Amino acid sequence: MNRPHFLLGGDELPFTPGETVLEAATRAGRYIPHLCWHEGFAPHGSCRVCTVKVGTRTMAACTTAASEGLEVTLHDEALDAQRRSLLQMLFVEGNHFCPSCEQSGRCKLQATAYAAGIEGPHFEEFYPDRPIDASHADLLLEFNRCILCGLCVRASEQYDGKAVFALGGHGIASHLVVNSASGRLVDSDIHPDDLAANICPVGVILKKRRGFDVPIGQRLYDRLPISSAPEDEAP
């Protein structure tokens, strides 16, 4: 039986009923830029980096159900400019100093920005001051790099069966919260092998003493552009 299809950038893409545009594209090896989406978790729809045009409407590919005959545009001048602006806003809202970051080469924000052709921040930097939490023996939290994707929250709740992280505040005051009596990671029940401790797409949740286990230059996105890197090896 023929599977239903939709069009992505003019190419026919088969899908399984129930899949979203982003899920079907990823399964078929077609890259749609994204940050807050991760296979196996309900979509968050917050980063908007996966925004595409469906017909004439702009929609998030991670929350749009694939359906027969859908015509999806991934790249045009306006979409690419919007995606670059969203990424540039994420860079200036936090402190992302790639050359000195231990996640360089395995950071999805950095790799996605390279793929989008970003060469500079464009907007004025906020330079927030968010104190690091180094209280845990094996893990470090570098809040200054948080892009509020919510993946650690969903991983902790839906996979680890805990609730170590939450997103608090609103708008510009939104921030990552550690759910413990003291608010510090050492007083939470996180374990370094938890998915929540291993899913951050940027450099917030870090393993101590492991920052340079793979030398810079040999990491996933040093070797492959994010558009052709295997999704399941990320971050």
Ligand code: SF4
């Ligand atoms: S700590 Fe990482 S995974 Fe958690 S919300 Fe921030 S960027 Fe996302």
